[in-house]
Amino acid sequence: MNSAYKKEIRYTLVFSALLLICGHLGLLFVAFPGLQNKMVMGFPSQYIVPIVFGWLVLMVVVGFQAKLTNDLDDEIEELNAGLSETVE
Amino acid sequence: MEHEKWVLEDPMLGMIFVGASFVFFYLIGWYSQKAAKSSTDYWTAGRSIGSITNGLGMASSYMSLATFMGVTALILKLKVPFVYMWIQFALSIPLITLWYGTPLRRMGAFTPAHFVRERYGLRTSYVTVVFMILIMVMYALGQMIGVAKVFEMLFGINYNLALICGGALIVGYVTIGGMYGTSYNAAFQMILMGVAFVVPLGAIMKAMGGTGWYFPPLLYSDMVPAMLEAVPDFFDMKYGFKWYLSLIPCFTLGAMGLPHLGMRVYTSSNLKSARGAMVWFTFFCGIVFCSTYTMGFSGVYFQATSGSAIAPTDFDKITLILNSVYNPAWVLAFVIAGAIAAGLSTISANLMAIGAMIAQDIIATIKPDLSDKTMKVIGYLAIAGGGATSILIALNPPDFLVVSILWAFGLAGVTMAPLVMLGVWWKPANRYGATTACLVSGLTYIVVAPYFFPSIVVGGGLEAKVGMTGSLLCVPLCFFLLTTVSMITNKIPALMNRFDYQKDHVLIDKIHGWADYSEERYNSNTAGIIIAAVSLFFCIYAVLPGGW
Incomplete structure (x- = not known):
């Protein structure tokens, strides 16, 4: 099982x-x-903390998600390219 | 106490604003329609929408009339717990993109139902499409009620007339524009509704004495002491652990099952653009969601301190009422145009999803040789039919417009999300497991809702009406049935030889972007056993009394 899959x-x-x-x-x-x-x-903590996490912290997480999953796509494409070269 | 009647004093102003915005929407729709060269373009906007436009479009399908009206109404009734219910909706597009948006886009699927057809076969897809159409009609129903209430306030006409006029205008627009119209219009509508919601809210806060009026989403803490004095229980969490836990299966997974949200991922020009759109979505969503909480906060404070009596049937209008009290008439007219844009963008997405499912997932599979022109006509008829149905049901509406929308989320979580999630990520999931899981859990969800058999209800109160109690039982039930039935039937050669299951397995590797096939990927029976065990635990937990 390759590392990109894991x-x-x-x-x-x-x-x-x-x-x-x-x-x-x-x-x-x-x-x-x-x-x-x-x-x-x-504000009371039980009100403002979920609101801030649900917006600003979420944006940061989603930014990382986009970056890392885009990089992973590139990695899989490179593996695929290597595979087709081997076949040729 | 006698309740006040809230109508716009100068209807002409409202008509000018709403009329101008409709002319603009129709023009964008008409121009976009000209750009649609085929029926595929009509449904997916030629897969050419950029990330900011798509992010705005994604957010606008969420910025429905529920955000403008329904949410603030339920904050008025439930106070802070409803805020927790809403916060998690921002997870939808990131989770859809993470779990299946990009694989489905690679596959070229229009809707999750399209994926179900390819992955589990035609029969399973028909079952899911029937549930999906019910979900979309219920979703559009909530929006139609909102549109009617806005028109009612705008023109001072009765609810039914307002519903028929407003509904017909919107259905006509969607039918003409297709997805090109809805995608480009949705971006414009998101800007319009954002400005129409947030800027007047700043003016309301200023008039109420708030010093943070220049940034309404977060800066109103100086109003907290006055709120605690007027409404001491405003920040109380009120409900038990089960109530908060049930938000995950009902609304977080529910949103993942909604076809019209996934469609925004499929209209992106490429996968990186779709992921970029997801970041923009969280940004735009956050601004408007947080402003909604501020509007709800202001509404509760207004109701507690002003001495103005708001009838429960007018709770949905609190945004408009606050604007009518604190802002000039032209601002209220602008807000009404924003509210209409909010309803319009979501109804568009709902009806487009209904049209795509009927045309692409049912008719095209039964009659695959129909011409492109015929398919487009069928699409128009399906959209118009879906719109007309939701208008007819809205003639007898529930107390709060958001209730039908939330119940629809739960049904999507029960019938669609587990099938797509495991279908994409777990090769052993098969058509027997999927059909059994979707049918049994979907019907159970309907049976345990308080609407059909009041004596067979899990839990009670508002949480049962919006589907939270039903989802806490039925979503795990769907996962349990899908995993166990699949693992059992995979061991029965007589059943497995009836279809080419190897083709389904190859499809999974392909949609994840792999050029080669490996039997080991996405094929763990241990994962299936763990999912089944955890799901069974939650099924039992859901039916145990108490905890709500």
């Missing part, structure tokens, strides 16, 4: 986890109520 699986699982964390931080606050009602940027 990378593809790893990226999919890791980025899925990161995306889910960014969009579902409410779960953290309901599971650990002690984290609630700390004031962050003038």
Whole structure:
């Protein structure tokens, strides 16, 4: 099994986890109520932290996702090109 | 207490703004239609849309009337928990692109149903298409209700007349424009609705005494102490762990099953452009979503402090009501044009998906030798028929327009997302598993909803109405059935010899971009067993009482 394949699986699982964390931080606050009602940027933590993660942090994660998966596509294309040269 | 009647004082202003925007939409649609050389161009815009235009288009299919009206209404009713429900919708396009958007684009599929046909065969695709059409009609229904409410406020006419006039205008526009029209128009509509939503919101905040009015999405913390005094429970999380957990199967996976969102990935000029569009999508989505929460916050504060009585049936109009109270009439007229653009862009995407499914996934498979011209005519009829159906159902609407939309998300999560996710990433998934999983879990979701058999409901309250309780049971059920039935039937040669399963396996390597075939890739039975075990655990957890 080549490294590009393993990378593809790893990226999919890791980025899925990161995306889910960014969009579902409410779960953290309901599971650990002690984290609630700390004031962050003038808002209760359970309100503003999920909002900021759901927008700004998500944008950063998605930026990395786009960059790394584009690089992976290039890697797979290079492998394919190498394969067709071998066949020729 | 007597409720106030909210209508635009000067309907002429509203008509000028809405009329001008419609003329513009029709012109873009007409011009785009001329550019569509074939029926494929009509559905996918020639696969030539750039990343910023596509990012705006992706965001605009989400910036529906639900964002403008439904969300703020439910923030008024549920307060902060509804915000958590909405935040996660920004995950949809990144997750779709990550899990199956790019493979489906490589394959040249129009819709997830098209993928299901290639991967699992015709019979399975017919089952999924029937569910998909129901989903899209329910989704468009929520938008139609919103359009009717805007027209009702704009012209002071009754709901039914507003629904028929507004609905007919929109269905006509979509039928004429095709995907070229919707993609280019969606980008324009996203800008229009963004400006129409965010800028007047700044003025509302300023009038309410907020000092962060120049950046409404995040700068309103100075209003928090006054809010806590007026509505002490505004920031309470209220619900239990299950409520928040069910957001994942119902809405996050639900959005992944929606065909009209995936279609935006397929219209990109190339895969890198599609991924670039995904970043733009999160940016645009974030601005408008965060502003929506601010609008909901302002609405709750207004209701608690102003002494103005808003009837529950007018909760959907809170954005318009705040603008009518705090801003001049021409601003309200502009906001109404933005709201119409919001509804228009989403209905366009919904109806295009219905048209693509009926024309490409049903008719084209039954009669593959039909001419391109006939296929285009069938597409027009399918779009118009889907629009007319949603208008007819909207004549008897639910209390809140967003309820039908959210229920549709759940059904998409139950019937489509697991089939496509495992279809792309797990070779052992086969047509027997897919058909069984889609049919059983889809019908179970419908049965346990409070609308059809009120005595057989999982959970209760609003979470049952919007499909959260049903999804927490039925999405894992679909994964469980798909994995177990597939693994069992893969061991029965008499069943597997009925079709060329090797061809399905080769397809998976191909759509991931591999030029060669390897039996080992995407073929782990251990992964199947783990998915089945985890899914079974969540099925049991879902039916256990309490936790909501």
